[in-house]
Every structure is written in structure tokens, then in C-alpha cells.
Amino acid sequence: MLERSLRALEFEYIQEQIAQFAMSSLGKSAALQMQPFANQAEAESELGAVDECLRCILRAGAPPFGGITDITSDLRRAQVGGTLSADRLLAVAQLIHGGRAFRQYVERSTELIELVHLPRLLERMVDARRTEQEIRSAIDDDGQVLDNASPTLHRLRGERRRAEGEVKTVLDRLLRSNQKLLQEPIVAMRGSYFCLAVRVEHKNQIRGIVRDVSSSGSTVYIEPQAVVDISNKVREIELLEEREIERILLELSQVVAAVAEELRVNVDVLQTVDRWFAKAAYAKATGAKRPTLTDGVWRLYGARHPQLNRDAVPVHVTLGESFRLLIVTGPNTGGKTVTLKTIGLLTLMAMSGCFLPTERESEIGFCSDIFVDIGDEQSIEQSLSTFSSHMKNIIQMLSNVRRDSLVLLDELGAGTDPAEGSALAIAILNRLSAVGCRVIATTHYAELKGYAFQNDAAMNASMEFDVESLRPTYRLLVGVPGRSNALAIASRLGLPQDILDEARVHVAETDVHVEALIGKLEEARREAELAQREAEEEREATERLRRAWEEKSQRLDADAEAVRTRARTEATALVERAQQESEKIIQELRSMRTTAGVKDHHLVELRKSLEGLVPEQQPARRGKSAKSKPKLTVGSRVRVISLGQKGDIVDVSSDGSAATVQLGLMRMKVGAGDLEVLQEKREEQTVRHTRQGMAKDIRMELDVRGETAEDALLRIDKYLDDAVVTGLARVVIIHGKGTGALRNAIRRHLQHHPQVKSSVPGSQGEGGDGATVVTVRV
Incomplete structure (x- = not known):
């Protein structure tokens, strides 16, 4: 991507904004170095990762990045044998701990939402927990080497503290015994020396070394000889302590050097995820939406420039679908340049994996390059005029533009004679149209309005201007060329009518017709928008009525079904009670059938009649x-x-x-x-x-294995009744062999049963002696 285009579209502003949401110096550095991706797959992957991070923030809160800093230079120094300071070693330990905390955050988030990019990236990380523990065992949270870092350091620091205690004891004793000789009964520090403030006339009465004299000369600061000897011993111990600390730090630096490559991977991973979360936090703060990258088609719905607040008029624009060139006309300060920059900057953001400040999800065409010619770049030093600077930029652009490029041209052909400028603008647009790239150009030339009507790949657009209020509305109207409005504005401002009439005489007749045509187009557009709004309102009202009718219909159906279900349930309950009573009566009649002469099939008919009264459930x-x-x-x-x-x-x-x-x-x-x-x-x-x-249909066999003889015989009687009714002439009763009690009881019962013609043991294929084959009277 050309550096000039990034600068012209103020991409640096987006970098700085996202950097503010980074939680570590790693993420800030990555945000400030952010660039559009070279291919569409990488940009789409970045958008997917940012989307995951945004969902993590919304569901699991912000990730833990505390203590994570850039340790790349420390790792490099350790690898070449250098010694890291205690605070830099602590930074290494904090990065290891921060990486582990972030991994745990992602694991918790995975339980709430489905993640793909974050777990895949974290697979590269190494948990150097042992290195962290070694550093923590020697360095505290303030970056100081601990006494227990080594036995030698522990001993030396103990000796130093004891020697410093001796110095304090000696000084206290001298203060008490020499109060008359002292200017003040205090211990004065002169550099690193412990001194007594002795009156000048008594300086020879205290053995020691004069370290300082007061400005008045009345006080001499003397380090007592007893203290000198002990202080020298303290300094010797301090030198040994420093050497031991240096040895410990070198040893820990070597430990870091051993895992430097793994830690460098951790640094890269954490920098990447901090960049992702910074983009996600920026999207959350600005209400940005995830864009869809397409092959050369732009569909922006309610787009706003990131530097403008939400009160700004949104831009709705399409490009690359039915037309490739968009010619935008309109008055100065009408918003043409802002619209141009908005489309260009949002394209850069989408190609960099950033969400866009749009009203709803929009589409951005992925392009290999964005060529921009915006603003006045005349150079006094190079003696270039406005027109020359524009031409120099456009010449470079034409030599590099490709089919998948986006070209943004502001005030095309401006800065020279209008006739020549418009002719040159048309020739440039023809060349870009032949290449097949996507172009958005702003202009004041009326000739370019006609160009858009002649070129099938081009479309007119304009920035709306309210003549009544003499103010631009900043709305982009695609398909409608802009009007001059100069005479209308002059009239509203009070220019005399005779001057206006004379001015209209000098306006070409074709221009008058074009202006009138454009005015009719704008009026027709406003009427169409009004009709569309009315139709939308009618549609919404109709939709509300339809939903209300459907809900009412569903309620009525549900109520009717509930009534039917309740009625069926009550009817079934009544019939079931009647069946239970009838079963009792039938059992009593069956027990008396030999004396009463009641036929079994009559009893079955009675029971079937009751069963037929049971209503179906559905x-x-x-x-x-x-x-x-x-x-x-x-x-x-x-x-x-x-x-x-x-x-x-x-x-x-x-x-x-x-x-x-x-x-x-x-x-x-x-x-x-x-x-x-x-x-x-x-x-x-x-x-x-x-x-x-x-x-009802019955099976060809009845299985009564495991039942008592009394229960089995009752089931057999009912089964034979059903067989008579359905016309089954031959059935099989399966009773099993067992002890033979059930089998013998059944066979005795069948010998005298009125519905049985004959009964014989089953054949080998019918269960043998474990079954009885019955021929039924039908």
C-alpha cells in the first residue's frame, strides 16, 4: 500500500486510536505499526479473530494483560551472554506469568463461547514456569535481589547488618559521652560517612577524620576513628555483596538465555492477541460492525468517518456491482471530500482487520492498492503549481493502477482552464475505465455529469444542497447529478433580479435544460422517497395486523383443542368405568355360564360394544x-x-x-x-x-410363561373369546415346561372349554411340550 495513500486518508489516526485500547506496550507497538494485509485471506482471518475477542470481552470481560512488557531486547542481550538487571529479570518472569494467566482466561472463555483463532494461536506458546520460579526465588516484586538468593549472599548481608549495628552502637556511646564537645547531639551524614558535629575549638579532642566543615566554620564534622574501622569493614562486605549479586544475576540471565527462543514466540503471541483485543475494544467503544470482504464490490450502509461524531450524516453508497465509476458533484463544503475520505479510510480499516463505524454490516471490496489524489500539494521549493502537483500524482497512479485497485480523485482536472481541465478529466476516466478498476471522483465540471450518462460503467452522484436554507445536507445521492445552485443561492441572498436575468441570458441553453432536468430528477427522487416511506409504514401496519391475527387464531385453536381434549378425557373416563363394571359382571356370568346357559361370544360382544364407545385421543x-x-x-x-x-x-x-x-x-x-x-x-x-x-387384531400365539395358573386361565379365556370373534381357527398357547404344573392345569382346562375343538402339544418347530396348539370353534 502506498505510503502517500495512507497519509492522505489519515490512517495514522486509526492506528493511534486503536493503540489507546492496547493493554501492554506490545499491543501499542503493534497497533501503531498496523498496515493493510496483502491478501484477502489474512484480512478475513484477522476479522474473525477480532470478532472472537469482542465476544470474549462481552461474555467474559477484559483479558488479563497486567505486567506484560516487551522483553525482546532482554532476550537478545541474554543470548549474547549479557547480564540482565534484577528489574529486567522480573519483567521476564511477569511476562511468563501473564502468558499463563491469559491462557487460563481463554480456557474459561471457551466454556462460554465457541473459539477457533485464539486456541489455535495459543498452541504456539510455551509455559516456562520453571524459569519464572527460579527468577521469583531470587528477586522480589520490587525488583530487589532476595537474601535467600544464595547462601553466600545471605551470610554477607547478615555480616553487613551486624557491622552497621556496631556503627550505631559506637555512635550512640560517643554522643552520650561527648555532649559538651558537640555542636548538636546528632549523627550527621556527610556523603556515606557517619559524623559527629563537633565545635571547632574541640576538634582535637575526638580522634577521627574531618569529613566536612560548616559554612560558618564553627562546626567540624568528624568521623570517629572507631567508626572508620567498622565502616571500612562494611564497605568491604558491600563490595563482596555486589559481586555475589552480579554472579546471581548472570546465572539467572543464562537460565533465561536457555529458553530465549521459546519466550520470543510467547512475546509474538501476546503481541498479536493484544492487537486483536485492542481492535475489539475499539469496536465495542465505537459501536463498529464487522465488515464482509468481497471481490471488488462496496456496499456501505450508514458509514461515518471515524473522526466525526455520531451526529454526522451517514453515507450510503454502492460501487463495483452495476457500475465501476462514481462521479460525485456538488457545491464546495458540501461533503464531497469527506465522503471520499470516508470510503477510502474504511476500506483501509477493513483490509487491516478492523471493524467499521457503520449502521449495519457492510461490504468492502478487497483491493491490491488504493491510489489517492486529495488536497492541494503545490510545492514552492519544487516550483510546482496545484495543477502540476495533481498531474504528477495522477501520472504515477496511471502507470501502476490495476484492475483490482481503488482510485479516489478529488476535484479531478481542477487548477487549470475549465475546458481543458474537463477534457483531461474525461480522458483520465476513460483510461481508468479501460483498466477496469474502481473509481470515485469528485468534480465541479458539468461535462462530467454527461460523461456518466454516456459511459455504462459510470454513475452520477451528488451531495444534496438545501436551497431554502442555503445549507448542505451532506447526504450522498447516488444516481442524481449535482446542480450548480449559484443563481438560486444569489437570488436567496438578495441579488437584484435584473442582474440575475442577465446572468441567465449568458448561461448556455443546454446548461439550462440540464439544470432543469436535474431539478426534475431531484423532485422525482423526493417524491419516490416519500412514497417509499409511506409504503414502508403501510407494510409495517399490515405486518402488525397479520401477526395479531395469527396470534389470535392460534389462541382460538389452542382453546378449541383444549376443550376437545377435555371432552375426550371425560368420555374415556366414563367408558373405562363402565368397562370395569362390565368386566366384573362378565366374570360373574362366566362363572355361572354352565347353569345360566350364557354363551361366551355374547359376553365378548357386550365387552366389544363398550370398547367401541371409547373416543380416539387424536x-x-x-x-x-x-x-x-x-x-x-x-x-x-x-x-x-x-x-x-x-x-x-x-x-x-x-x-x-x-x-x-x-x-x-x-x-x-x-x-x-x-x-x-x-x-x-x-x-x-x-x-x-x-x-x-x-x-381388535390379536396375535397367533399367547405367552403365559411365569404366570400363576389362575391368572393364566383368565387370560386364556379372554384370548379364546377374541380368537372366536376374529375368526382365528388355530392358535398356540406358550406355557413353558418348568415343573409341569402350569402346563397340566392349562391342558386340563382346554379339554372342557366350550370354544375349543381340540388341543395337542406343539410340534418341534412350535415349542414342543412347552406349547399347546388349540383348534378353535369359529
Whole structure:
């Protein structure tokens, strides 16, 4: 990316803004050195990483970066054998600790949101915990070497403290015994020497070395000889202590040198993640949205220049889809240059992996270069005029521009004769159009308005101007060329009418027609916008009514279904109670059947009649596609839709419009529209179904293994009744072998059962002696 373009679009402002959100010197340095990425994949990866960091901030809070500093120079010094100071060694330990704390933060965040970029980057980091522990064991949090850093240092510091204690004791004794000789009973420090303030006339009465004299000459500062000897010993110990500290620091520096390469990787990782989080924090603070990078198409929705506050008029613009050249016209101070810089700067930001200050997610075309010609760069030193400086820049631009470039031209062709300037501007636009790059150019030349109509790849745009208030609105109107407005403004300001009329005479007739046409276009645009707003309001009102109707309909359906469900539940409960009572009665009648002469199949019919009264839990609804007059035949199985009950047709009217249905013990006449045919009549079972009603399907065998004889016999009786009703002539009862008690009881019972023709043990394939094959009377 050309340095001139970055400077012209003030990209440095974005770098500084993001640097303010960095949490370490590493991140600040990375933000200030931020540049657009060379390829689209890298920029998209950066945007994805920033998006992850923004979600981490919103869900898990800001990451821990405390204590992390740039230790690159320290690592380099350690690798060449240099000795690091205690505070720089502490910085190394703090970076190791900070990296571990950040890794834990990412692990916690992974439990809340799905992360990809952060965990992948952290895989490169090395946890040099042992190096940190060695440094911490020798250096405290204030950057001072601890006494326990080595046994020798511990001994030397103990000796030094004892010697300093002796100095204090000697001085206290001398102060007490020589008070009459002293100017003041205090210990005065002269440099690193402990001295007594002795009156000048008594200086020979105290043995020692004169270290200083007061300005008046009345006081002599003497270091007592007893203290001199001890102080010399202290200084010797201090020299040994310094050498020991130097040895300890060198040893720790060598430890750091051993892991310098791994730590350099940690530094790079932490610098990268701090840059990501700085961009995410900037996006959160400014309400920026994540852009989508495209192949040469710009769709900006409500874009604002980052240096303007949120009260600024947003820019809505598209480029590269149906047109590649956008010609923007309008009055001075109307916002043309700001619009140009906004589009260029936001493109740089998106290509650098930054979120954009837009009202909603926008699209940015990724480009290889951005060429910019904005502002007046005339040079007195080089004797270049405004026009010459622009031409020099454009000439360089034309020699390097490519198809995937973005070109921003402010006041194209300005600074020279209007006729020649407009002709030159058209020629430059033709060359750029032939290359196929994307171009946004601002101009005052009316000729360029016509150029946009002649070139299919170009589109007019203008900055709106309110003639009534004589103020620009700063709105970009794509598709509408700008008007001069000079005569209208002069008229509003009070210029005499005769002068205005004369001025209009000198205006070319074609220009008058063009201005009138543009005025009609603007009026039509305003009417279209008004109609669109009204249509949007109507649509929203209609949508609200539709949602209200749907909610009301759903509530009604739910209430109706609840009523139906409650009714079915109550009906089922009533029938179940009736069935329970009937089962008791049937059991009593069965026990008396030999004396009362009651037939089993009569009892079964009674029970089936009660079962047929149980309504289904989810009756089928009548659909629009259902036949209004189903084919009704005697013996067919049907459902009475209004009752939700099943029955059999026993009679059909001559015209087929109604049928008599047997519902258990009850018969009723039902219209054909209220019937749903479930099963067509089967010839061989028509009479049986009509006489006995439809019985439920049963299996060919009954398994009673593990049951008591009494329970098994009751189940067998019911099973044989069902077999008679459904017409099963041969069934198998599985009882198992076991001790033989259950088998013998069942076979004895079957020998005298009225529904059994014969019963024999099962064959080898039917269970052998563990089963009994029964032939039923049907």
C-alpha cells in the first residue's frame, strides 16, 4: 500500500486510536505499526479473530494483560551472554506469568463461547514456569535481589547488618559521652560517612577524620576513628555483596538465555492477541460492525468517518456491482471530500482487520492498492503549481493502477482552464475505465455529469444542497447529478433580479435544460422517497395486523383443542368405568355360564360394544381434500367424525347420502359427509362384522410363561373369546415346561372349554411340550 495513500486518508489516526485500547506496550507497538494485509485471506482471518475477542470481552470481560512488557531486547542481550538487571529479570518472569494467566482466561472463555483463532494461536506458546520460579526465588516484586538468593549472599548481608549495628552502637556511646564537645547531639551524614558535629575549638579532642566543615566554620564534622574501622569493614562486605549479586544475576540471565527462543514466540503471541483485543475494544467503544470482504464490490450502509461524531450524516453508497465509476458533484463544503475520505479510510480499516463505524454490516471490496489524489500539494521549493502537483500524482497512479485497485480523485482536472481541465478529466476516466478498476471522483465540471450518462460503467452522484436554507445536507445521492445552485443561492441572498436575468441570458441553453432536468430528477427522487416511506409504514401496519391475527387464531385453536381434549378425557373416563363394571359382571356370568346357559361370544360382544364407545385421543380433522360423499357399503368400517367413534355400516340409503352405523350397542343414522371410511367390506367377513362388530387384531400365539395358573386361565379365556370373534381357527398357547404344573392345569382346562375343538402339544418347530396348539370353534 502506498505510503502517500495512507497519509492522505489519515490512517495514522486509526492506528493511534486503536493503540489507546492496547493493554501492554506490545499491543501499542503493534497497533501503531498496523498496515493493510496483502491478501484477502489474512484480512478475513484477522476479522474473525477480532470478532472472537469482542465476544470474549462481552461474555467474559477484559483479558488479563497486567505486567506484560516487551522483553525482546532482554532476550537478545541474554543470548549474547549479557547480564540482565534484577528489574529486567522480573519483567521476564511477569511476562511468563501473564502468558499463563491469559491462557487460563481463554480456557474459561471457551466454556462460554465457541473459539477457533485464539486456541489455535495459543498452541504456539510455551509455559516456562520453571524459569519464572527460579527468577521469583531470587528477586522480589520490587525488583530487589532476595537474601535467600544464595547462601553466600545471605551470610554477607547478615555480616553487613551486624557491622552497621556496631556503627550505631559506637555512635550512640560517643554522643552520650561527648555532649559538651558537640555542636548538636546528632549523627550527621556527610556523603556515606557517619559524623559527629563537633565545635571547632574541640576538634582535637575526638580522634577521627574531618569529613566536612560548616559554612560558618564553627562546626567540624568528624568521623570517629572507631567508626572508620567498622565502616571500612562494611564497605568491604558491600563490595563482596555486589559481586555475589552480579554472579546471581548472570546465572539467572543464562537460565533465561536457555529458553530465549521459546519466550520470543510467547512475546509474538501476546503481541498479536493484544492487537486483536485492542481492535475489539475499539469496536465495542465505537459501536463498529464487522465488515464482509468481497471481490471488488462496496456496499456501505450508514458509514461515518471515524473522526466525526455520531451526529454526522451517514453515507450510503454502492460501487463495483452495476457500475465501476462514481462521479460525485456538488457545491464546495458540501461533503464531497469527506465522503471520499470516508470510503477510502474504511476500506483501509477493513483490509487491516478492523471493524467499521457503520449502521449495519457492510461490504468492502478487497483491493491490491488504493491510489489517492486529495488536497492541494503545490510545492514552492519544487516550483510546482496545484495543477502540476495533481498531474504528477495522477501520472504515477496511471502507470501502476490495476484492475483490482481503488482510485479516489478529488476535484479531478481542477487548477487549470475549465475546458481543458474537463477534457483531461474525461480522458483520465476513460483510461481508468479501460483498466477496469474502481473509481470515485469528485468534480465541479458539468461535462462530467454527461460523461456518466454516456459511459455504462459510470454513475452520477451528488451531495444534496438545501436551497431554502442555503445549507448542505451532506447526504450522498447516488444516481442524481449535482446542480450548480449559484443563481438560486444569489437570488436567496438578495441579488437584484435584473442582474440575475442577465446572468441567465449568458448561461448556455443546454446548461439550462440540464439544470432543469436535474431539478426534475431531484423532485422525482423526493417524491419516490416519500412514497417509499409511506409504503414502508403501510407494510409495517399490515405486518402488525397479520401477526395479531395469527396470534389470535392460534389462541382460538389452542382453546378449541383444549376443550376437545377435555371432552375426550371425560368420555374415556366414563367408558373405562363402565368397562370395569362390565368386566366384573362378565366374570360373574362366566362363572355361572354352565347353569345360566350364557354363551361366551355374547359376553365378548357386550365387552366389544363398550370398547367401541371409547373416543380416539387424536381424531382426524376434516380436511379440504376429503371427499364430500365417500363410497358407502354395508359391512365397511367407518369413523363418525363428529363423535370421534368407530362403527360398522349395517344399512345404506338408496341415494348413498346417509348410512345406518352400528356403534357398539347403539345404531344411528349418519350423513355421508360425517363419515370416514376406514376399511372396505371384505366378502368373507361381511356377515360376521355386521353381526359381531369389528374386534381388535390379536396375535397367533399367547405367552403365559411365569404366570400363576389362575391368572393364566383368565387370560386364556379372554384370548379364546377374541380368537372366536376374529375368526382365528388355530392358535398356540406358550406355557413353558418348568415343573409341569402350569402346563397340566392349562391342558386340563382346554379339554372342557366350550370354544375349543381340540388341543395337542406343539410340534418341534412350535415349542414342543412347552406349547399347546388349540383348534378353535369359529
